[in-house]
Amino acid sequence: MELNVVDLQKAFSSTSESERIEAVRGVSFTVPGGRFVCVIGPSGCGKTTLLRMIAGLENPDRGRILLGDKEISAPVREIGYIFQEPTLLPWRTVLRNVEFGLEVAGVPLRERRQKAHAALELVELQDFKDFYPKEISGGMKQKVALAMALVVEPKVLLMDEPFVSLDCQTRNYMQVALLHLWEKTGKTIIFVTHNVEEAVFLGDDIICFTSRPAEIGKVLKVDIPRPRDRTSTELNASRKEILLFLAAEREKTRSVNGMFTQVRDLSEI
Amino acid sequence: MKRTTVAASLLAVLLSTLVCIAAPREVRLGYLRNDLHHLAAWVAMDRGFFRDEGINVEIAGIFNAGPEEMAAFASRSLDIGYLGVAPSATGLANGSARIRAVALANAEGSAVVVRKDSTIRAVRDLAGKTVAIPGYSSVQDFLLRKALEAAGMDPRKVNIIVMKPPEMIVALDGKQIDAFIAWEPHPSKAVTMGIGRTLISSPAIWKGHPCCVVAVDEQFYRVNPQVVKSFLRAHVRAMEYIRQNPEDAIRIGIKFTGMDGATVREAISHIQYHYFAREDDIKEYVTYLLKLGYIKSIIVDGFVREYLDLKMIKDIAH
Amino acid sequence: MRYLPVFSVVVIWQVLSLSGVIPGNRLPSPVNIFLGFTELLTQGLPPGYGLAGHCAGSLKRVLGGVGVAIVTALPLGIAMGYWSRAREYLNPFVEMVRPVPPLAWVPIAILWFGIGDRSSSFVIFLGAFFPVLLNTIAGVLSINRRLIESSIILGASKKALFGKVLLPGAMPSIITGVRIALGIGWMTLVAAEFTGVKSGYGLGYMIMTARDIQRPDQIIAGMAIIGIIGYAMDFGIRIMENKILKWR
Numbered sequence: 001m002e003l004n005v006v007d008l009q010k011a012f013s014s015t016s017e018s019e020r021i022e023a024v025r026g027v028s029f030t031v032p033g034g035r036f037v038c039v040i041g042p043s044g045c046g047k048t049t050l051l052r053m054i055a056g057l058e059n060p061d062r063g064r065i066l067l068g069d070k071e072i073s074a075p076v077r078e079i080g081y082i083f084q085e086p087t088l089l090p091w092r093t094v095l096r097n098v099e100f101g102l103e104v105a106g107v108p109l110r111e112r113r114q115k116a117h118a119a120l121e122l123v124e125l126q127d128f129k130d131f132y133p134k135e136i137s138g139g140m141k142q143k144v145a146l147a148m149a150l151v152v153e154p155k156v157l158l159m160d161e162p163f164v165s166l167d168c169q170t171r172n173y174m175q176v177a178l179l180h181l182w183e184k185t186g187k188t189i190i191f192v193t194h195n196v197e198e199a200v201f202l203g204d205d206i207i208c209f210t211s212r213p214a215e216i217g218k219v220l221k222v223d224i225p226r227p228r229d230r231t232s233t234e235l236n237a238s239r240k241e242i243l244l245f246l247a248a249e250r251e252k253t254r255s256v257n258g259m260f261t262q263v264r265d266l267s268e269i
Numbered sequence: 270m271k272r273t274t275v276a277a278s279l280l281a282v283l284l285s286t287l288v289c290i291a292a293p294r295e296v297r298l299g300y301l302r303n304d305l306h307h308l309a310a311w312v313a314m315d316r317g318f319f320r321d322e323g324i325n326v327e328i329a330g331i332f333n334a335g336p337e338e339m340a341a342f343a344s345r346s347l348d349i350g351y352l353g354v355a356p357s358a359t360g361l362a363n364g365s366a367r368i369r370a371v372a373l374a375n376a377e378g379s380a381v382v383v384r385k386d387s388t389i390r391a392v393r394d395l396a397g398k399t400v401a402i403p404g405y406s407s408v409q410d411f412l413l414r415k416a417l418e419a420a421g422m423d424p425r426k427v428n429i430i431v432m433k434p435p436e437m438i439v440a441l442d443g444k445q446i447d448a449f450i451a452w453e454p455h456p457s458k459a460v461t462m463g464i465g466r467t468l469i470s471s472p473a474i475w476k477g478h479p480c481c482v483v484a485v486d487e488q489f490y491r492v493n494p495q496v497v498k499s500f501l502r503a504h505v506r507a508m509e510y511i512r513q514n515p516e517d518a519i520r521i522g523i524k525f526t527g528m529d530g531a532t533v534r535e536a537i538s539h540i541q542y543h544y545f546a547r548e549d550d551i552k553e554y555v556t557y558l559l560k561l562g563y564i565k566s567i568i569v570d571g572f573v574r575e576y577l578d579l580k581m582i583k584d585i586a587h
Numbered sequence: 588m589r590y591l592p593v594f595s596v597v598v599i600w601q602v603l604s605l606s607g608v609i610p611g612n613r614l615p616s617p618v619n620i621f622l623g624f625t626e627l628l629t630q631g632l633p634p635g636y637g638l639a640g641h642c643a644g645s646l647k648r649v650l651g652g653v654g655v656a657i658v659t660a661l662p663l664g665i666a667m668g669y670w671s672r673a674r675e676y677l678n679p680f681v682e683m684v685r686p687v688p689p690l691a692w693v694p695i696a697i698l699w700f701g702i703g704d705r706s707s708s709f710v711i712f713l714g715a716f717f718p719v720l721l722n723t724i725a726g727v728l729s730i731n732r733r734l735i736e737s738s739i740i741l742g743a744s745k746k747a748l749f750g751k752v753l754l755p756g757a758m759p760s761i762i763t764g765v766r767i768a769l770g771i772g773w774m775t776l777v778a779a780e781f782t783g784v785k786s787g788y789g790l791g792y793m794i795m796t797a798r799d800i801q802r803p804d805q806i807i808a809g810m811a812i813i814g815i816i817g818y819a820m821d822f823g824i825r826i827m828e829n830k831i832l833k834w835r
Contacts, residue, residue: 057736075740087737091755091834101741104751132834152741336799343612356801365612365801399785404799405633425635430785431796432702445701445785562634563800 001068001155003031003054003188008063010049011213022213023049024060029207029216031188033155036179038199039192040242041209041217042249047192050214051158054190055081067155077101080154082162086141088133094144095120095129101152119147122181139170146181156188163198172230175202179226196246200238201228208242211249218245296500297329299338299350303526305453305536306375306481307351309507309544311525312518316510318503324496333433334404342366348489349500355407357484358555361576362564367487369575370546372501372582374481378540379409380456380470381416383448384441385463392420392469398447401432401440406563408480409450411554416474441465452480454528454536461532470539479546479554490578498581504544505585511542544582551577615804623804624811632805633796636787642816644788645776648704652711653772657765660719664761665753667720668727681720689714689775704786707779714775715768722764726757759835762828766821773817790816 010024023046031037041047052058054065056075065072067079075081088097098116107115120126123143128136136144142162149157163171175198182189193199199206200222208218220241224234296319300307313319319326329347332338335356341347343366351374360366381400383389389398395417402410410429417424432440437449442464449455459465471478483504485497511518515537522533552573558564588594597617603609604616611619631637667673689710700706730753738752754761780791790813797805 055740057740075736077740077742079740081737081740083733083737085731085733087731087733089734089738089752089755091758091832100738100743100751104738104741104743104747134834148737148741334799336801339801356799360801363801365803405796406800428785428787430702430787431792431799436697440697440702443698443701445697445703562630 001033001188003156003190004064004066005029005031005050005054006064006066008050008053008060008065010046010053010058010060024053025213025215027063027209027214027216029219031156031190031205033188034186036182036189036191036202036204038203038206039190039209040194040196040199040206040246041214042211042246043194045209045212045249046214047194047209048160050209051081051160051190051192054156055079055158057081077105077152078155080149080152080157082142082145082149082157082159084161084164086133086138086145088141088144088148090133093130093132094125094136097133097144098147098151101148105152115151116147119151120144122150122184123147123177137170139166139174142166142174143177146178150181150185150187154187156190159189159191161193162191164193164195171198176227178202183226196239196242197230199242200235201230206238206242208245211252217249218242295348296324296326296496297346297348298326299328299330299332299341299347299352301335301338301352302331302333303454303528304351304481305522305526305533305540306378308511308518308522308525308537308540309374309504309542310351311521312507312510313503315521315524316507318506318510319500322499322503324499324503326500335407336360336404339366339368342368342484342486345486347486349483349485349497351481351483353408353481354479354551354554355404355411355558357482358551358576359406359558359564362555362558362567362572368484369487369490369578370482370484370551371490371497371578372483372504372544373479373546374483374544376477376479376541376543377471378453378480378536379412379450380453380539381413381448381450381468382437382441382456382459382465383468384444385466387447389448389468392416393422395448395468396422396426397428399428399430399445401430401437401446401449401451403434403451404431406558406561408478408554409452411557412471412474412478413450414557416469419474438462438464453540454526454532457535457539458528458532461529461535477541477547477550479550482546494581498585501544501581502585505582508542508544545586546577546579548573548577612803615807619804620807620811623802624808627793627805627808627812632793632802633787636793638793638812640788641790641793642812644784644786644792645780645790646816648707648779648789649711649769649772649776651704652708653715653765653769655708656712656715656719656768656772660716660764661723661754661761664720664723665727665749665757668724668757669749669753674724681717684713685717687713689771690778693779702785707776707784707789710779711772711775715772718767718771719761719764722760722767723757726760726764727753729760730756759832762824762831766824766828769820769824770817773813773820777813 006028008024008027011020011022013020027050039047049058053060056072056079059073072079089100095116098119099112102112102115117126120129123146125140125143128140133141163174166174179202191202203222206220206222207216208220209215210217220238222238228235298310300310314326330338330341335352338350338352339356339360342350357368357370361368389395400413402413404410414424417427434451434455437451437455438459440446441449441459448468456467460467490497519530519534519537522537523530526533552569555569555573559567559569601617604611627638667677692710692713696706696709700709734756735748735752738748743752777791777794780789781795784792790809794806794809797809
């Protein structure tokens with residue numbers, strides 16, 4: 001099922017209410033079913049806003065989002081979301097967290113348990129099913145978050161820099177694990193990151209955004225077959241292309257007013 | 270030079286002593302708010318009887334209840350006070366304050382009140398009903414029991430609760446309680462407000478029973494007997510004045526309670542203003558307190574002899 | 588020993604009382620207080636009204652008032668925590684009623700409910716309601732917004748959100764509120780009972796009687812009982828808290 005994003009636009013009022021800041025301007029793209037798409041861009045450019053609009057968490061000022069032929073204007077089960085910090089309910093065990101989506105859908109206990117177990121096996125955490133979130137590591141928490149999202153069988157999985165708080169080695173490991181999951185389940189994944197290496201390692205297509213307001217600057221196809229070698233020259237070539245693009249965007253930013261998340265001048269401190 | 274200074278200081282000391290002796294003695298007085306039983310004190314103040322006796326009476330406290338006044342005695346804030354036999358005797362027996370009852374302030378002056386339209390016509394009809402009393406161990410508590418026993422009833426058959434008298438009338442009207450017993454002016458007020466009628470009153474339960482006394486701090490009594498005697502002379506004069514000038518007594522009652530004339534008039538008509546307490550009556554009351562366990566381990570005769578000291582009032586009366 | 592300081596204070600106090608430095612009518616000695624306590628136990632005050640009955644009477648009123656407070660404040664607090672509009676509109680009422688001390692309501696309570704358990708439970712309810720409400724609101728506001736968004740994405744309806752996310756998420760704050768509410772309720776109770784207790788049973792009522800017959804030893808013994816029960820209830824809640832919140 002393909003995801004269509006048509007002419008999205010979103011602006012915010014700044015906290016001092018004096019200006020409207022455009023976060024996303026006229027973004028359109030299509031993601032065919034089963035693709036792994038990475039979204040990359042300078043910090044604060046509006047990537048998260050874009051993702052939240054696709055998830056239905058924010059409403060665009062203009063434009064539409066279509067999953068197949070269904071219009072998306074509110075959160076739906078077909079579109080899952082993984083946040084930067086794992087959103088596990090701290091008062092539930094790992095197993096009961098994974099069950100959550102099924103529980104609120106009214107799935108009976110036995111079926112719920114079975115599916116939750118299966119999801120935990122998928123992320124290789126079945127031994128930790130009775131642990132509480134405070135007792136497991138950050139990487140494991142994100143795996144649980146993945147299991148939670150996958151157990152309700154979404155068509156699309158949106159991921160907002162999910163590995164950004166993990167250490168380098170865990171991150172690399174999680175990227176490999178994610179790819180395995182993706183291959184097994186065939187979901188469409190839209191993965192936002194600011195890490196270029198991560199983007200080229202993971203994605204089929206890489207959408208590069210300009211600095212704020214976000215518009216599509218460049219789309220790169222990474223045709224390298226998987227499993228990919230992080231150190232290969234082909235991967236490096238893609239990396240270079242994106243790094244140059246980002247550097248150019250950064251230059252433009254410096255000469256304009258700065259990111260809407262930054263303090264504009266000292267009188268605001 | 271030195272000699273003159275010494276002489277001057279001696280003279281100053283002498284003069285100030287003379288001044289102290291000559292000036293009116295201070296008495297810190299206490300009484301209960303709106304309690305017409307203490308009318309004698311108000312009359313003495315209003316008519317200047319204390320001044321005539323050469324004592325200067327300062328109102329050190331106006332209390333809502335006897336136990337509060339006893340606490341003031343305990344903290345040595347009062348020299349003389351008008352309050353019930355109940356709290357003063359209980360307090361002395363339980364060691365809360367050392368006081369002596371040197372005269373009666375009034376006799377009788379309480380009544381059981383029921384709703385005007387109630388079906389309660391006699392004391393026996395109180396069985397199973399809720400009756401409010403001002404407090405456990407109070408004279409009203411005793412009167413109620415005496416009335417119930419006289420009617421051949423077990424006091425436990427009645428649901429007794431404690432309430433502040435001002436709240437009793439409202440509670441009676443709102444059917445929260447079926448009857449109450451309290452001191453004047455509350456029974457009269459219930460009647461003049463058209464809310465209640467008297468079921469039975471003091472003279473029918475225990476004729477001439479003591480109610481309030483004039484209590485004096487024991488140490489003050491020992492150190493200033495002349496002042497106490499002067500006070501009591503004014504007290505006796507006030508009692509006689511009430512008897513001889515009923516209309517003016519009512520005026521003074523209105524002045525000190527702020528209540529309407531009809532209520533005050535009705536209330537005063539039920540109160541006996543005597544200053545002699547009968548020892549046997551006090552003994553009967555103390556025996557009841559002992560029996561019910563409100564006071565402990567005293568020998569009634571010895572205790573009453575300690576509590577009641579009518580020497581001075583007998584002197585004055587002759 | 589941990590209790591040595593307390594023990595020494597009691598011993599010094601007893602010695603001072605015996606020697607007359609502390610007059611018995613101002614502050615009874617520890618021994619007298621203990622004897623007064625045994626009288627409360629064996630004879631009862633007023634005579635015939637046993638201590639167990641007084642404890643039961645008071646506990647019934649407090650638990651009733653606090654119970655109703657919890658049942659009403661919890662849902663309202665969750666709603667006010669979740670919807671800023673609700674907070675905006677209801678805050679003025681809350682902030683006007685909250686500062687009024689519960690005891691000031693006693694005359695009105697008696698007017699509305701008569702002299703009985705309901706009026707004192709009402710006064711206690713007023714004291715207990717606001718800590719629970721405010722703590723529930725704070726608890727809901729302290730939940731990570733992302734958790735709520737994630738739950739909505741996973742398909743939670745409003746009802747599921749309130750019951751399975753907001754309520755458990757605010758629970759640490761709520762339990763604190765309940766602890767405070769119970770403490771305030773227990774303290775308010777004694778004074779509430781001073782105004783009259785129809786059944787004749789209540790710890791505040793017992794203390795009032797002790798005051799009427801001028802037995803400070805029994806007043807203090809009664810106060811000690813109130814303190815001990817209050818402590819025991821708080822202790823009980825803390826144990827429950829540790830069980831419920833073992834995930835922290």
